Amino acid sequence: MINCRKIMELHLDGVSQRTISASTGHSRNTVSAVVQRAKSRGIQSLNDTMTNTWLNEFLFPEKQAMEKGYYPVDWEKVHKELQKKNVTLKLLHHEYATAAREGKKIPYVYRTFAEKYGNYAKKYKTTMPIRRKPGEIMEIDWAGSTLTIQDRATGEDIPAYLFIATLPYSQCSYVEAFLDMRSPNWLTAHIHALGACRRQWFLIT
Structure with missing residues (x-):
């Protein structure tokens, strides 16, 4: 597994990719791929929930899926499709599962599909919890x-x-x-x- 967490920690500290490569033992191409994918995914800082496993799945979901024998999902496409009228996650999972079976691949079950999309979509969420009291409003x-x-x-x-x-x-x-x-x-x-x-x-x- 790529040490994405370490690569990103060093990158965010301003360390050069050549030095990161030497420090982590990963090739410069791998380091560059992690940095570029993180940039495209909007990661500008790290928090405690961004473990190495989480970063690997978030940055390279297609690789994780193929390693486990599952049909990969384009989560960015899923996210954009959900912005359209009358499109639901259930519908997109049905289309994904159909494509997977037609390609003789194993699809994620809906529960896993929804969970993985939820993890991916966290980068788009800037929310503040609103405390509600029972029966206070409708x-x-x-x-x-x-x-x-x-x-x-x-x-x-x-x-x-x-x-x-x-x-x-x-x-x-x-x-x-x-x-x-x-x-x-x-x-x-x-x-x-x-x-x-x-x-x-x-x-x-």
Whole structure:
């Protein structure tokens, strides 16, 4: 295994790649590959969670996959695809697994696929945890793509709009479709959501 952690520590301290090569026993090409891959992945500093194993998997996921006999994943492509409308990680895993089997390779199961993507995506996350109290607030909105329902009498497709309400502390959610987003349905949705979450609360307690 490449000593990525040591290479990056020396590089970030301003040590030349020639000296890093001599210190770690890795070729200058290997040192250069680690430094360039880290640069492209946005690593500008190290923290305690960036162990040598983590760095190897983060910087060279395709190599780790092939060494273990798995079909490699282009995580940057996965990340970009997830920015598109209606694209989910589940869908991308299905496409990946299909390509793997067509190529006579072993695909990662979804759980591993999701875990590895989560590790990769950490570099994009600049978040601050928000402390919530049980029952303090409810987050609500019209969300997702417009759906359609079919009129049984005429066969006509009628637009349907999704209302979603979530209690962020418990992640208890309520979803209901309406034929429009006007005030009467907006108010009705709130009443139904509050009733549903109240019943859920009684079931939990």
